[in-house]
Amino acid sequence: MMDGNLLQRLFYPQNNGRLKRVLITSLVSVTISLILKFSERSFLSGPSDAARGVARCSQFDSNVSLSTENLCVCSDEYQAPDGKFSSGSRLSNYRSVCFPSTVGSNHVIDIGNGVNIYTRHSWCAREPKSFQLFQKPARLFFIHHTAGHSCHNFDTCVNVLKGIQNFHMDTRGWADIGYSFLIGQGGQIYEGRGWDHVGAHTEGFNTWGYAVAFMGNYMAQPPNNASLNAARTLIEDGKRKGHISSTYHLYGHRDMSKTDSPGDVLYSIIQSWPNYTRDKIHVLHDGF
Numbered sequence: 001m002m003d004g005n006l007l008q009r010l011f012y013p014q015n016n017g018r019l020k021r022v023l024i025t026s027l028v029s030v031t032i033s034l035i036l037k038f039s040e041r042s043f044l045s046g047p048s049d050a051a052r053g054v055a056r057c058s059q060f061d062s063n064v065s066l067s068t069e070n071l072c073v074c075s076d077e078y079q080a081p082d083g084k085f086s087s088g089s090r091l092s093n094y095r096s097v098c099f100p101s102t103v104g105s106n107h108v109i110d111i112g113n114g115v116n117i118y119t120r121h122s123w124c125a126r127e128p129k130s131f132q133l134f135q136k137p138a139r140l141f142f143i144h145h146t147a148g149h150s151c152h153n154f155d156t157c158v159n160v161l162k163g164i165q166n167f168h169m170d171t172r173g174w175a176d177i178g179y180s181f182l183i184g185q186g187g188q189i190y191e192g193r194g195w196d197h198v199g200a201h202t203e204g205f206n207t208w209g210y211a212v213a214f215m216g217n218y219m220a221q222p223p224n225n226a227s228l229n230a231a232r233t234l235i236e237d238g239k240r241k242g243h244i245s246s247t248y249h250l251y252g253h254r255d256m257s258k259t260d261s262p263g264d265v266l267y268s269i270i271q272s273w274p275n276y277t278r279d280k281i282h283v284l285h286d287g288f
Contacts, residue, residue, distance in 0.1 A: 072098035072124035098124035100158065111237040115230045117181070117189045123158045125191075126165055128176035132198040132207075137245040140209025141235060142202045143270050144253045145223075145262040150185050150216025157184040160215050174200050180210040181234060187226025189234055195243045202256050210244070211253070218263030232273065249277040 100123060107122040146164060151157035165177040172178075178200035179192040189212075193199045201211035212231055214223050222228075238244035252270055253261035255278060262270070270276055 072100055098126075100124050111189075111233055113229060113233045115187060115189060115233040117191055117234075118154070119191045120194070123161050123190060125161070125177070126169065128193075128197070129169070130175045131193070134196055134198050134210075135207070136195070136243055137248075138209045138238075138243060139245050139248055140205060141238075141244060141248050141250050141275075142205070142209055142211040142253055142256070143231070143250070143262045143266065144179065144201060144211050144213040145218045145266055146182070146213050146215050147217045147219075147261065147263070148215070150223075152185045154186070154188070157182075157186070157188070157190060157215065160184075161190055164215075168200070176200075178211075179213040181212045183212060183214050183223075183227045183230050183234075185216065185224050185227050187224075187230045189230050195238065195241075202251075202253060205256055209248075209251075210238070214262065214266060218266035219260060220263075220265065222265045222269060228269065248275055250275045251277060255279075 107119045109117040109119065111117055146160075148164070149160050151160045161177070161182060164179075164182070168174045168178050169176065176197075177192045180194060180199045180201070181192055182190045184190065192213075195210070199206050199211055201213070202209070212234060214227055214231070216223065235244065235248075235250075239246055239248070250270065250273055252267045253259055254267060271278070
């Protein structure tokens with residue numbers, strides 16, 4: 001138990017200058033320790049002069065709750081005069097690049113048949129510059145290929161997704177990654193603009209339908225069965241949840257534009273799928 005003299009010194013430190021200095025020094029020390037502790041949790045020293053921060057992905061789809069399980073490790077990249085981005089001294093143009101350190105269960109949606117949708121949060125997508133809400137249900141659904149690298153696992157697919165999003169936003173000047181969804185050869189789906197936002201994938205028809213892009217080039221070889229199953233499962237899930245009309249028309253990208261997409265082999269495959277429509281004159285007849 002404290003004696004009266006000690007209590008007096010604690011509550012009236014002006015009576016004891018030395019004790020007052022000790023108390024102030026202790027408070028400052030504790031404050032500095034707390035600041036350092038939380039700083040170490042919030043920032044990681046990176047391989048360059050740019051600080052790398054740990055931050056939660058921001059919420060994009062109001063139907064998916066934000067979880068502290070999912071953390072994105074971020075760094076700033078700066079655009080040099082030649083247009084290339086790299087880490088280093090800050091220039092006028094820069095972007096924040098984030099990669100997932102963990103993937104929370106709230107950011108993976110099971111849609112059946114062994115297929116999951118990894119949300120934008122799971123792969124730490126950049127925020128869109130702007131967006132337009134999609135008027136559901138969609139009457140059209142388009143199949144694309146990216147004509148670039150394929151991927152078979154989450155980490156590799158994230159790298160491919162980042163490259164596509166950066167190209168669409170920084171080179172083409174679009175508001176976001178163009179596709180509604182993308183599919184890897186692991187048979188999993190990655191959310192692009194998703195069900196709620198108008199995409200930038202099929203010129204002249206973006207407000208009428210969604211597009212899924214198979215990551216890879218399918219001019220000479222087919223995508224594997226896992227990815228084909230994922231695409232068909234996505235369409236059925238979209239119909240079941242009211243995103244896609246039950247009387248939708250399915251098209252290959254080349255049916256609507258002068259392009260090789262979705263590749264010769266993939267294009268031949270989707271022609272046997274339900275609701276495939278070769279002639280876009282049906283779009284006009286349906287009153288779009």
